[in-house]
Amino acid sequence: MNSQKIGFIGLGRMGLPMMTNLLRSGWQVHVFDTSADACSAAQALGAIVEQSVQAVADSAETVMLSLPTPAIVESVLSQLVNGKQVSRVIDLSTIGIRAARRAQEIVSKHDIHWIEAPVSGGVTGASAGTLTLMVSCPAVLREAIEPVLRALGTVMYAGEAPGLAQAAKLANNMLSAAALVASSEAISMAVKAGVEPTALLGIINSSSGRNTATTHKIPNEVLSRRFQVGFANKLSHKDVTLCIEEAASMGIPMPVSVAIREMLAITTATFGDNADISDVARVLEQWSGITIEDKAA
Structure with missing residues (x-):
């Protein structure tokens, strides 16, 4: 002890x-x-x-x-x-x-x-x-x-x-959110065009688009329809906002991060304060009129 x-x-x-x-x-x-x-x-x-x-x-x-x-x-x-x-x-x-x-x-x-x-x-x-x-x-x-x-x-x-560890954390969390938002958007486009989601993820994960959203979050939580990554969308919005604010205080524009924050805000507005970060994919599904799921499961 x-x-x-x-x-x-x-x-x-x-x-x-x-x-x-x-x-x-x-x-x-x-x-x-x-x-x-x-x-x-x-x-x-x-x-x-x-x-x-x-x-x-x-x-x-x-x-x-x-x-x-x-x-x-x-x-x-x-x-x-x-x-x-x-x-x-x-x-x-x-x-x-x-x-x-x-x-x-x-x-x-x-x-x-x-x-x-x-x-x-x-x-x-x-x-x-x-x-x-x-x-x-x-x-x-x-x-x-x-x-x-x-x-x-x-x-x-x-x-x-x-402040240095915080700077590293904000950079990491912004990139993590960006990967999920961008991946959900890109996958929605390809699924709408007719590509089967599981096959699409196999292609992406063997290619240059591979990221943590395509290897873990989307296969495990979106295709399965669980939507439980375990990180609140509202907290991700807070972290991306902090990242943007810190950058602004240093005179650094972050236009991509601003777009990511807007998608997270839309996700909260759509699914509420208890939304999981993976619910951003559901927003894209609604806009696209498709479902990102493993139909063989």
Whole structure:
């Protein structure tokens, strides 16, 4: 049993399975979430439920965050910095470059170290402990934090300065969304023309158009009609918006990203706030008057 205590705040679709893997790796985990159901689920798995953010920070030197927006991260930090034990914050959230730099300024005033570790791999990766963690922090902190991070997946460093891991994460998520939107659009055209979807994907995946949407998301979730990649379309829209805003702050136009964001907004408007990222294919299906499915299944 690892004697180190870890704090964990945010027990959503990603946070709860990540916290579970920390427990499996032997850490004592002190948790808090505004959802009583999430706290009950964590307690049933063996976590110690605290009654507030500060109570978590009173209990553990290292506190991890898995939260949905920059505003919520900043709100949590305003409470966390008053903790008696906390000396390191590891943020697993996707909040953008400027928000990460503000967060680092907030915690550093209280002699707390800031570590960014946004993740990629979705709920499946969070559950399996196979996430990619994009990390930026001072090199002197790496040895101390790596055992914790390795319980969640593969650690890859983006640099030492605050904001660098966020920049890498936003670039990755924009490309991931772009691949799915563009692939759904192109496949809809070919299916409308009469190409059978499974045959089409075989051709694409043996050719230069191959990408993660054509190899995984569309075969597994669209052809099957499950539409459950496990990443909310609304969160993808948030990440692409952050990417565009960060680029704009640096004077970089992103016209393709703007078009991707519009498709994600249309998907939310069509299928609601609970839409999965794969539901973008259903929008294209409706517009095209076709269905992208494996008719042999």
